[in-house]
Amino acid sequence: MNTVVSPTLSVAIFAAAQAVKSVLAGQSLTEVLTTVPKEQKAVVQSISFYSMRHLMSAQALAQQLLSKKAPNTLVHALLLVGLSLLIVPRKRIHEDFTQGIPFYQDFTIVDETLKAAQRHKKSASFKGLLNACLRRYLREQDKLWEIIDQQETVQFDYPQWWIDLIKKSYPQEWKAILRAANIPGPLTLRVNRRKITREAYSAELNRLAIAHQCVGEDAIILEKAVPVDQIPFFQQGYCAVQDAGAQIAASLLPLRDGLRVLDACAAPGGKTAAVLERANIDMTAIDIEEKRLARVAENLKHLGLYSDKVSLYTADATTQSWWNGEPFDIVMADVPCTASGIVRRHPDIKWLRKESDIAKTARLQREIVRNLWSVLKPGGYFLYITCSVFPQEGQEQATFIEKHFSDAIRLEAPGQLLPLATDQQPRPWHDGFFYALFRKAEGTHV
Numbered sequence: 001m002n003t004v005v006s007p008t009l010s011v012a013i014f015a016a017a018q019a020v021k022s023v024l025a026g027q028s029l030t031e032v033l034t035t036v037p038k039e040q041k042a043v044v045q046s047i048s049f050y051s052m053r054h055l056m057s058a059q060a061l062a063q064q065l066l067s068k069k070a071p072n073t074l075v076h077a078l079l080l081v082g083l084s085l086l087i088v089p090r091k092r093i094h095e096d097f098t099q100g101i102p103f104y105q106d107f108t109i110v111d112e113t114l115k116a117a118q119r120h121k122k123s124a125s126f127k128g129l130l131n132a133c134l135r136r137y138l139r140e141q142d143k144l145w146e147i148i149d150q151q152e153t154v155q156f157d158y159p160q161w162w163i164d165l166i167k168k169s170y171p172q173e174w175k176a177i178l179r180a181a182n183i184p185g186p187l188t189l190r191v192n193r194r195k196i197t198r199e200a201y202s203a204e205l206n207r208l209a210i211a212h213q214c215v216g217e218d219a220i221i222l223e224k225a226v227p228v229d230q231i232p233f234f235q236q237g238y239c240a241v242q243d244a245g246a247q248i249a250a251s252l253l254p255l256r257d258g259l260r261v262l263d264a265c266a267a268p269g270g271k272t273a274a275v276l277e278r279a280n281i282d283m284t285a286i287d288i289e290e291k292r293l294a295r296v297a298e299n300l301k302h303l304g305l306y307s308d309k310v311s312l313y314t315a316d317a318t319t320q321s322w323w324n325g326e327p328f329d330i331v332m333a334d335v336p337c338t339a340s341g342i343v344r345r346h347p348d349i350k351w352l353r354k355e356s357d358i359a360k361t362a363r364l365q366r367e368i369v370r371n372l373w374s375v376l377k378p379g380g381y382f383l384y385i386t387c388s389v390f391p392q393e394g395q396e397q398a399t400f401i402e403k404h405f406s407d408a409i410r411l412e413a414p415g416q417l418l419p420l421a422t423d424q425q426p427r428p429w430h431d432g433f434f435y436a437l438f439r440k441a442e443g444t445h446v
């Protein structure tokens with residue numbers, strides 16, 4: 001095992017501020033974090049994720065503290081990161097779930113943020129301003145919170161349009177849905193049933209005194225997250241990391257050896273692999289992004305699931321250029337969506353999405369579904385999936401499929417899976433997903 005030397009806090013704060021700045025300019029945090037040196041990754045990720053989770057609060061405080069606009073985006077981002085570390089004790093929902101976000105003394109946070117500012121000429125000359133803002137926050141925090149805490153956006157740390165939409169869609173559960181997504185998701189494994197049974201893997205974890213919980217058919221939730229290289233038998237392909245909600249896909253399909261299955265939006269291949277673990281099927285997996293599709297191949301190889309029965313194509317699921325004309329027994333359409341159901345694992349989504357994106361993705365989803373319905377055999381199964389909690393991408397699309405295709409028969413499936421935070425279960429065991437399953441009536445023509 002490699003020993004990773006932790007960077008100093010100021011280095012981590014500086015890198016986290018760069019990451020926050022990039023997200024505010026529209027870049028995905030996952031993408032930004034790939035450029036962070038390995039030895040800094042864990043701490044930079046934990047600080048930038050925390051800042052993303054509580055960005056609305058930090059922004060509202062920054063607005064109170066600055067008499068005018070921040071001099072530049074780097075200084076603004078440093079202020080947001082410094083403030084988000086200072087508000088940890090106020091925002092802490094449950095001791096165990098802060099996962100890696102350490103408590104620092106207030107004076108340490110201020111000093112290290114100022115040292116971070118010194119790392120770049122654009123921020124070095126504004127150390128005085130940062131110092132004044134952070135110290136004023138410490139002096140006047142009760143008064144400041146009294147002013148900003150009236151705002152729903154601050155109470156929940158979401159943009160107002162998002163809060164309004166969740167409130168309208170789920171009048172009973174809206175608060176629990178919003179709160180759940182601000183708590184980091186657990187590390188969940190899917191046991192590769194080709195290599196070991198879930199029971200045997202669980203027994204192995206018990207032997208190693210690794211606390212865990214078995215959920216669903218193949219999932220194991222580890223009580224404490226660890227780096228993947230410390231997951232027992234991960235390197236040998238005995239398990240993969242996959243949210244328990246995502247694992248439901250394979251369990252809904254009537255899989256058996258010899259069937260022709262299409263995974264239409266496959267990358268990085270989590271559901272492709274889960275399906276291949278269950279039966280010797282003839283798998284066609286496509287994805288529009290070449291780089292992401294390459295990860296499907298890597299992941300299948302790692303799990304020992306890659307064979308000549310697997311065909312991978314970089315292709316657009318709204319076209320049929322990739323198709324050899326032979327219809328599929330099963331089509332799995334894990335369509336592109338706003339990803340509003342996986343915010344706890346990707347907190348930048350809250351700030352990257354715009355309300356207008358929902359209609360755009362919903363249009364693309366319908367285009368993909370229209371195209372894929374025609375590659376399905378009569379009598380075949382069609383599984384529509386999104387990792388969204390917005391009904392426009394879930395329930396409304398399922399209703400569209402039922403109405404638009406006269407040969408579509410809707411079958412039993414979970415529908416909208418909501419991750420809800422309750423006092424008993426502050427951290428839900430799955431992300432937000434939508435599943436609708438259809439059968440194409442027999443006697444229809446492709």
Ligand SMILES: C[S@@+](CC[C@H](N)C(=O)[O-])C[C@H]1O[C@@H](n2cnc3c(N)ncnc32)[C@H](O)[C@@H]1O
Pocket residue numbers: 246264265266267268269270271272286287288289292315316317318334335336337368387
């Ligand atoms: C929700 S992710 C799929 C996750 C994957 N099924 C899994 O379980 O690992 C959606 C995928 O759709 C792909 N995608 C987006 N537009 C597409 C299109 N028009 N045709 C095919 N794939 C598309 C994206 O590149 C992305 O990899």
